[in-house]
Amino acid sequence: MISNKKTKIIATIGPSSEKKEILEKIILAGADCIRLNFSHGNYEWHQSVISNVRSLEKKLKKNIAIIADIQGPKIRVGIMPKEGANIQQGEKIVFNCDLKEYKGNEIPLPSQMFKGGVKEGDVVFLDDGTLSVKITKKLGSKFEASVLKGGFLFSNKGINVPSIKITGSVFSDKDKSDVKFAVSHGADYLALSFLREGKDIKEIRSLINNSQIKIIAKIERPEALANLDGIIEEADVVMVARGDLGIETPMWELPIRQKEIITKVREKMKQVIVATQMLDSMIRNPLPTRAEVSDVANAVYDSTDAVMLSGESASGKNPVEAVEMMRKILEATDSNQTYSRVPEEMYDEPYIYLSKSAADVSSELKTKAIFVKTQSGRSAKSISSFRPQNTVVAITQDEMVSRQLSLVWGVLPILIGKKSIKKIDDFVLPAVSILKKENLIKSGDSIVCVYDHKFESPNKTSANSISIKTV
Known part of the structure; x- marks a missing residue:
């Protein structure tokens, strides 16, 4: 059930994949996140898909993040x-x-x-x-x-229309209604389209108040490229939305823009997605072109956190096969990749040094995994940014955090009960039990444990201790 790939898969749902039995096959094939495109469908349809995803989560015992993609001024x-x-x-x-x-x-x-x-x-x-x-x-x-x-x-x-200028708010009344619907119905991420600057993200943050939902900034217009630093600062995740970006800017410059965006996002230790036409020919054909396979692999070599299927899984003839093919490419490429490290100027907080140490210790000692206890997801994301060789097992008691971590490279989120955690074994043993059932870990394996040593401190959100433990 659990794939050994580290780069995550986002599958868009549409007419080809909306039935619950197809949705289940897509998740089993390797999808980590489900995208709902609010340019299409009504609220009844979106609610039905959300309900089916949550039902399948329980059945398959897998955390699935739901992304609500807001239309914007399209x-x-x-x-x-x-x-x-x-x-x-x-x-x-x-x-x-x-x-x-x-x-x-x-x-x-x-x-x-x-x-x-x-x-x-x-x-x-x-x-x-x-x-x-x-x-x-x-x-x-x-x-x-x-x-x-x-x-x-x-x-x-x-x-x-590349020459057209967007004035006023980029969000229509429909967009704002869609945002409220997504938040109230348990979406984990909002993807915002056709942003111009960081201020556009602030507008939506003021609308969702204190919601835990995370924001994905889609880079699609020349203005967004010009204001990229400010957008990255305000966003939780950034998407290289190559469909519109490849029209709004010269297509032949798109590979350059993709690498530039990924590098800048990674330097800020945030997550990045590459999207659009990754396996486009599988909308019609049972197999992708060789160039498409190389395109997916290149996104991995660029250090993306996730790759996204759009029409391939939403309206194509082979939605399940497209996810399976994507998973196979990622499994092959992830195992043959050397990643760039986070720039040292980002080491501005103790937990970042701790994250680097955890990744280094795990690699040097060849431990089976890195176990991190996390409340907000920040410690797990930080460790992921250093691209450790082994899986980051993120153990949390927050259901929404566990789903959101499904988008993060190399992170396997595990949700444990709400009981009090007073020692390491209180969070390690439940996770070990789950991983043993999946044959991902066995007795005698060594693991790196990252945690806050003051277990009684519920407001603590950053880990501050490392230990080595034998299962």
Whole structure:
């Protein structure tokens, strides 16, 4: 049940994977986190998926983080014919911002941002850049365009206009309602789209008050790249959202941007995700291309914490197989990787020195694992940042923390009971019992234990002691 991969898998749920039996297979195949895209589906659908995930967590005895991905100022096509509309290169087409459904050969584009921000001469990309057009004339709510790159256009596909400027809040009333729904229904992470600066994250933090939910900042626009340091400072996790980023910035620079973002996030000892088109051909085919396999492996070599499947698991023909393939690539690559270390200028608190020592001691003594008692997840994340050779077993009494740690590289979260912990064995033995059942540890193995030696101090959130223990 427990994979030996260290890089985590996020699987997006949609029509291909929404049934509970398929969802179970996806989790068994290696998914650590489930993503719900709030650009699609209604609250009843999202609630159903959340309930199924929580039910499967109990059945499979595995912590699963739920990520609520908030739409933000994404422009989308309205309702198109089921078979789509075939727009051909050189053809003249019309977008109508007053329409919600396809009518009279006019493409519905119900967006005030598009209506007010797009100008004649602007190039518009549709469906992650698969199609593109150039605006030739603006007539009130209608825009005439010449097709530069054609193909079939379907309902609700995304539209990118790199030249458009987002003014005011990036969050609509729908976004704020979606945030409140996600928080009240137990999501573990909020993924925020099309951020411009750290201030956008602060706006959402003021909305969720003291919720434990963590924030993932998606890097998708040129403004976000320009303000990357401030966004990293405010976020808990950063996502390299390559779909929109590869349209909003030159595609040929995308590998450079990916490495730059990962390096900066890692330097701040935070978690990072690489997303979009990682195994895209598996939407249609049973096997990925060799280039896609190399792309996933390259993200691991860049030191990402997690990789994400989007259409592959949400709407593709092979959702379970895509997760299985991702897991196999990660298992092979994780075992053949040498990671960069955290810069010494980040060693500004005692628990960080302790984390480095735990990783070094475990590697030098070749212990089976590092056991860390954690209340907030911070100590486990800190140890993970040093990319130890062995698994970080994060033992917590907080259910939400245990789920959130499912996203963190190399961390195996274990939730134990609420009973009082007064000595090392009170948190080590329950975890050992679980790992023995999974054949991940056996009697005689040595482990590194990291903990706060003042067990009676419930407000303590940083570990301050290390010991070596034989199981």
